Amino acid sequence: MSEESPTLRIDFLLDTEYQYAVGQYGMRFFTGLRDHARFMGVRCPECGRVYIPPRPVCGICYRELQEWIEVGPEGTIVGWTVVRIPFIDPMTGEQRPVPYGFALIRLDGASTSLYHFLDEADERKIRVGQRVRAIFREKREGSLRDVLYFHLLEG
Amino acid sequence: MPRRVAIIATGQTKHAARRLDVNIRELITEAVTRALQDADLRMRDIDAVLLGNMEPFEGFLFPELWAVEGWGGYMKPSVKFNTGGTVGTTTAIAAYYYVASGIYDVVMAIGFEKQSEGHTQTAITTVGDPVWERSVMAGAIGNFAVMATTYMHESGVTEEQAAKAAVKARRNACLNEYAHLQMPDITVEDVLKSEMLAYPVKRLDMCPQSDGAVAVIFAEESKAQKLAPRPAWVRAVATAHEQQYMGDSPKRLAEMRSLVAASRRAYQAAGITNPRKELDVAEIYEVASFAELAMYENLGFCDRGEGGKLIDAGVTALTGELPVNPSGGVMSTNPIGATALIRVAEAALQIMGKAGGRQVEGARTALATGYGGNAWTDVIILSRERP
Amino acid sequence: MRRVAIIGAAQTRFEARKASLAYNELVYGVVRELLDRTGISMREIESMVTASQDAYDGKTISSMAINEVVGAYLKSEAKVAADGLQALLYGAARILSGEFDLTLVVAHCKESEGQPSAITGLMFDPFLQRPLGLEELIAAALQARRYCRRRGVRPEDVAFVAAKAHCQALKNPYAQRAGAFTVEDVLASPILADPIHELEAAPRSDGACAVLLASEWRACQLTDRPVYIVGIGNCTDAYWTERDLAEARALQEAARRAYAMAGISDPAREIDVVELSARYAHEELMAIEALGLHTSPVEFITQDRAPFINPSGGPLCGNPPTVSGLVRVVEAYWQLRGEAGERQVLGARTALAHGAGGICGQNQTVVILRRA
Numbered sequence: 036m037s038e039e040s041p042t043l044r045i046d047f048l049l050d051t052e053y054q055y056a057v058g059q060y061g062m063r064f065f066t067g068l069r070d071h072a073r074f075m076g077v078r079c080p081e082c083g084r085v086y087i088p089p090r091p092v093c094g095i096c097y098r099e100l101q102e103w104i105e106v107g108p109e110g111t112i113v114g115w116t117v118v119r120i121p122f123i124d125p126m127t128g129e130q131r132p133v134p135y136g137f138a139l140i141r142l143d144g145a146s147t148s149l150y151h152f153l154d155e156a157d158e159r160k161i162r163v164g165q166r167v168r169a170i171f172r173e174k175r176e177g178s179l180r181d182v183l184y185f186h187l188l189e190g
Numbered sequence: 191m192p193r194r195v196a197i198i199a200t201g202q203t204k205h206a207a208r209r210l211d212v213n214i215r216e217l218i219t220e221a222v223t224r225a226l227q228d229a230d231l232r233m234r235d236i237d238a239v240l241l242g243n244m245e246p247f248e249g250f251l252f253p254e255l256w257a258v259e260g261w262g263g264y265m266k267p268s269v270k271f272n273t274g275g276t277v278g279t280t281t282a283i284a285a286y287y288y289v290a291s292g293i294y295d296v297v298m299a300i301g302f303e304k305q306s307e308g309h310t311q312t313a314i315t316t317v318g319d320p321v322w323e324r325s326v327m328a329g330a331i332g333n334f335a336v337m338a339t340t341y342m343h344e345s346g347v348t349e350e351q352a353a354k355a356a357v358k359a360r361r362n363a364c365l366n367e368y369a370h371l372q373m374p375d376i377t378v379e380d381v382l383k384s385e386m387l388a389y390p391v392k393r394l395d396m397c398p399q400s401d402g403a404v405a406v407i408f409a410e411e412s413k414a415q416k417l418a419p420r421p422a423w424v425r426a427v428a429t430a431h432e433q434q435y436m437g438d439s440p441k442r443l444a445e446m447r448s449l450v451a452a453s454r455r456a457y458q459a460a461g462i463t464n465p466r467k468e469l470d471v472a473e474i475y476e477v478a479s480f481a482e483l484a485m486y487e488n489l490g491f492c493d494r495g496e497g498g499k500l501i502d503a504g505v506t507a508l509t510g511e512l513p514v515n516p517s518g519g520v521m522s523t524n525p526i527g528a529t530a531l532i533r534v535a536e537a538a539l540q541i542m543g544k545a546g547g548r549q550v551e552g553a554r555t556a557l558a559t560g561y562g563g564n565a566w567t568d569v570i571i572l573s574r575e576r577p
Numbered sequence: 578m579r580r581v582a583i584i585g586a587a588q589t590r591f592e593a594r595k596a597s598l599a600y601n602e603l604v605y606g607v608v609r610e611l612l613d614r615t616g617i618s619m620r621e622i623e624s625m626v627t628a629s630q631d632a633y634d635g636k637t638i639s640s641m642a643i644n645e646v647v648g649a650y651l652k653s654e655a656k657v658a659a660d661g662l663q664a665l666l667y668g669a670a671r672i673l674s675g676e677f678d679l680t681l682v683v684a685h686c687k688e689s690e691g692q693p694s695a696i697t698g699l700m701f702d703p704f705l706q707r708p709l710g711l712e713e714l715i716a717a718a719l720q721a722r723r724y725c726r727r728r729g730v731r732p733e734d735v736a737f738v739a740a741k742a743h744c745q746a747l748k749n750p751y752a753q754r755a756g757a758f759t760v761e762d763v764l765a766s767p768i769l770a771d772p773i774h775e776l777e778a779a780p781r782s783d784g785a786c787a788v789l790l791a792s793e794w795r796a797c798q799l800t801d802r803p804v805y806i807v808g809i810g811n812c813t814d815a816y817w818t819e820r821d822l823a824e825a826r827a828l829q830e831a832a833r834r835a836y837a838m839a840g841i842s843d844p845a846r847e848i849d850v851v852e853l854s855a856r857y858a859h860e861e862l863m864a865i866e867a868l869g870l871h872t873s874p875v876e877f878i879t880q881d882r883a884p885f886i887n888p889s890g891g892p893l894c895g896n897p898p899t900v901s902g903l904v905r906v907v908e909a910y911w912q913l914r915g916e917a918g919e920r921q922v923l924g925a926r927t928a929l930a931h932g933a934g935g936i937c938g939q940n941q942t943v944v945i946l947r948r949a
Contacts, residue, residue: 044210045703045704045708051635051691051692051695051696052691052692053320053635053690053691054689054690055320055321055599055635055690056595056596056597056598056599056600056687056690057321057599058321058597058598058599058600058601058602059597059598059599059602060599060602061321061322061599062597086438087437088319088321088322088435090434090601090645090646091601091602091605091646092605092645092646094433094434094438094644094645094646094648094649094650095433095650097618097619097620097648099609113340113437113440113441113442114336114337114338114339114340114343114442115336115339116328116332116335116336116338116339116388116389116390116391117388117389118328118329118331118332118335118387118388119386119387119388119389120329120331120332120387120388122327122328122329122332135328137328137332137335137336137388138336139336139340139436139437139442146440147433147435147437147438147440148437148438149322149326149437150323150326150327150328150333150336150436150437151326152326158389162343163339163340163343164343178325179322179325179326180325180326192674192675192676193674213704238811239813244631244637244638245631245632245658245699246631246632246637249699250699250700250703251630251632251696251697251699251700252658252700252934252935252936252939255700255813255816255934255935255936255939255940256700256701256702256816258813258814258815258816258939259815259816259819263813264813264814264815265812265813265814265826265827265830266812266813267810267811267812267813267834268811268813268940269657269659269663269666269667269811269940270657270658270659271655271656271657271658272631272638272639272656272658273638273640273655273656274637274638274641280655280656283655284655284667284670286674287667287670287671287674287676288667288670290670290673290674290675290676291669291670291671291672291673291674292579292673293666293669293670293673293809316631316635316636316637319636319641319642320635320636321599428653429652429653429654429655430651430652430653431644431645431649431650431651431652431654432644432650433644433645433650434601434641434642434644434645434646447651448651451651562638563638563640563641563644564641564644566644
């Protein structure tokens, strides 16, 4: 076949829905977020690591996790970026306006980090180690979107 | 002791952004035919076929079973793997274990992807945990950019140093007839001036999306010696995982726990104490410029924080002390289901002395890695000497 | 060749919807049970093979959600995107390679979270068949029609298979669907795709199972009653529209290889228990022939011949895809250890476990297990 010969393609729209179970650990976390604007993590009885997201087992010690403790709402930036490429928001199917700040945030008291948005989109104003605070929505529904974004604190 | 296992043949397609001239079956056939020709084998010589592919990228369930005629699998044992970026090395490592076990003597590992046929961003978005990560996601590039700033902070590596890795990849690719992105005239300036996607990652820092397939044939000792004049012996394989979520790894690229664990385990098994001196060539799964430099550190090619200096000194250039990715690497060619197996194929070509214009003279020990999913790692070490 | 032993097994109850459990919780539960039953700590387990499907989980790289709960942190795990019995084969290969002494094999699926018809539709040829809106059930119905006509199997015969399975499942506490159904009940159940009735097709299920494999010397340290894997066979057939659906050549070939490895020459006499992944009742009849158990499968089932088929009730009584083949091994292991409770087949020494993948069983796996 020559490179120039016309090619045919079949278009196929894949549209299937999923209903993901949040699970028992997730239920506790998201109800805490929704009802009290609180981040709840779980602590490993062996190594003491505090996990966000909460989960059934510490992967490092393979110990079951049952001790719940509150973490945040302030934290520290572990890594960050300012996204300038278009990205379709998987929750809405619409393009999220660019640019926006995006970071991996270690909540105070947690051993692991969460991704979330920042209220700053200027590369010169964001750095690793900077302090941030979660800004919650007034009306919360039990999802990570109950946090609007993290606000950069001075200093 | 496990049976000794060697790679005796490889075959690749011409990788490209869109292989509109072939469907998935035909794409696989192209790689399989070349692998069989490489060792003058026929399908009847192959005991079993292992396949690697990331079917969400094509919107398929069991694409390999639909494509069975394309890889000659009729009435043969087969199994499919799907582990993200590592799938090619997952498949190669499985081929190694199956042959080492004595269950099969000759096994063909195949990796394939027609990324042009599906919606790559959708498939990558659904890598994120649906409850915990997907609602606050910025795609593979946003996620990667966050890791890159952590790494820059920890190591002091610069955007210019990262750009050098991107330039090396695209120039090396010009010596590889199968590579997708070949850019003979690319400069560090070009990379730095390319479109900013998400600070510090620019378009030319990232890997492309490709269509492509690769086949690698593994054989036990006596068949390997009979069928290949210079087989590439498998000296060590190792896999290590991370924890469940993307934010679990404390320092991400700056301290890649799974790459450190897997590489040290493989070095130990292969009797390697100084990888920079004892390896002759490495084909690593680098996904982006910053990752390549971070991987130098985590693989022990240099000390922590020295990844940038290593590329400045030209140590990993094709003519350097330890050439990394003579093929052009993932930054030049990335059909996901095939990408990590291409690393293994390229490492084997170096040992077999069949790497053409990208051949590292006298290569006797080669490293191949796969990296993917939630930062997990596969490592394979090949050698000219029988273990 | 060295031998591989099975030294532990666990499964969840199969249910239509396990709404309260996330994937990691579902899998943690079954792995925890396995560890508790065997008294083995996760620290001792060096390697893991898992089976799951991205399309069912709605997640690219479905294993990412469970790596941590299967204990894979810094360890070697690999995921097969195939039936769970394929994961067992790879786990066995890992042990036989001499590199690992203990390998955990886990399979999971929650069919309730996605849309199974749309998902199985993704197995079909994108150019010629997807535009027709096919799904697995429709292909199975075409196969059932062709097989029954070719072999003179009556609707009552197929219904008998389904009735028997559901009666047997009354003895299985893990079963999702069970009942003292008659042939008439089965034939009175709604037709899903002619000629397949609702009770002749596996229900949609959520569930998981786990099996622990050990090298022979390690097994002897850890248990006095190991079960050995003595034969394995796998075979891939042509795509469903490129073969005669009334035949099960891949299963015949997989069985031939497994029997040869196990030294079995007369399977009907030498095997005591058979656990089949027959997701539609007619597949059980096809398998009885293909496995060489009897030339007339209808005579075989109606006359209660040995070996005993599906003491668990089989997939018609609960069938999370990908878990299907591996849970056959869980049941076979309990049967061979004499731990199968009310459904125990007395004196079972040798068992066959069967798994299948793809449209109309395009890929077939047979494993022979024998108690020490």
